[in-house]
Amino acid sequence: MFDAxxxxxxxVSTIFFGAGLVKGVLGMGLPTFAMGFLGLLMPVPQAASLLTVPSLVTNLWQALAGGALRRLLQRLWGLQLGILLGVACAAWLPATDERFGRxxxxxxxxxxxxxGLAGWKPRPPARAWERVxxxxVGGVTGVITALTGVFVLPAVPYLQSLQLDRHQLAQALGLSFTTSTLALAALLAANRQLDLDGSVHSALALAPALAGMVVGQKLREEMSEALFRRCFFVGLVLLGAWLVAR
Structure with missing residues (x-):
């Protein structure tokens, strides 16, 4: 049976290795890459359940690396709360078919x-407006996370607008992605789409994801990150367009 x-x-292991590779080079992109390709093979909820453990471990690692976690929590607690509330509210939305999710x-x-290809960077909000x-932003991100399993919009452009240095930005991304992963896992479990078997399968995907991340970190030291980022965004555009057209 296993041979079948x-x-x-x-x-699936190859997809997670590639996702880890992207995250190792760019510091982000594992959920986006993995969900994009897994979405071609299986329903979105099943793909999201596979992503749970690799996403949680790699993002938690990224969130804890660095000395700015306390300052970031003080500044970004509203974003994290919004993500949690957005995912929770999405649970009350009418059920959608698989085609809509794809x-x-x-x-x-x-x-x-x-x-990403356009190099668009949103203007930073005034510090006084961050509380609003x-x-x-977190609420919209939470709803999109619940419906698609992808955490990037609009949280990533928002965080990029805050003019954090690259180390703080990487840590802030890890923090927000960790919150999104935990909220999504809770939603999937509540909907009985993440059970013990799903958790085991997700844990098996951790090894190739970590291996890809290590390789990606080494590649980052030897190649142009700008070139890799351009190729990455071109791939997302092509993949996204194909998913929409299916």
């Missing part, structure tokens, strides 16, 4: 890829 699942196992996922990937903007 070997092709699928190696294909199209929404594709649209998110397409929009994110186009923004952060929960709103």
């Amino acid at each position: 699942h070997l092709p699928e196992f190696f294909l 199209m929404l996922l594709g649209a998110c990937l397409l929009a994110y890829g186009l923004c 903007a952060a929960p709103l």
Whole structure:
């Protein structure tokens, strides 16, 4: 019986290795990359459940690395609260079919890829407006997370607008992604889409994701990050467009 699942196992492992590779080079992109390709093989909720453990471990590692966690929590608590509330509110939305979830996922990937290629950077909100903007951005991110399993929009452009240095930005991304992962895992468990078997399968995906992350970190030291980022965003645009068109 196991032999019958070997092709699928190696294909999924390859996807997670590639996702870890992207995260190792860019400091982000594991959920986006993995959900994009897993969405071609299986329903979005099943893909999101597979992503739970690799996403949680790698993002928690990223959030704890560095000395700015306390300052970031003080500044970004509204964003984290918004994410939690957004995911919780999404649980009350009417059920959607698989095609809608796939199209929404594709649209998110397409929009994110186009923004990346265009080099678009949103203007930073005035510090006084952060208390209003952060929960709103978090809420929208939470809803999109619940519907697609992708955490990037609009949280990533918002965090990029805060003019954090690259180390603080990486830590802030890890923090927000950790919150999104935990909230999504709770939602999937409540909907009985993440059970013990799903957790075991997700844990098996951790090894290739970590291996890819280590390789990616080494590649980052030897290659142009700008070139890799451009290729990454081109790939997201193509993949997102194909998902929308299916």
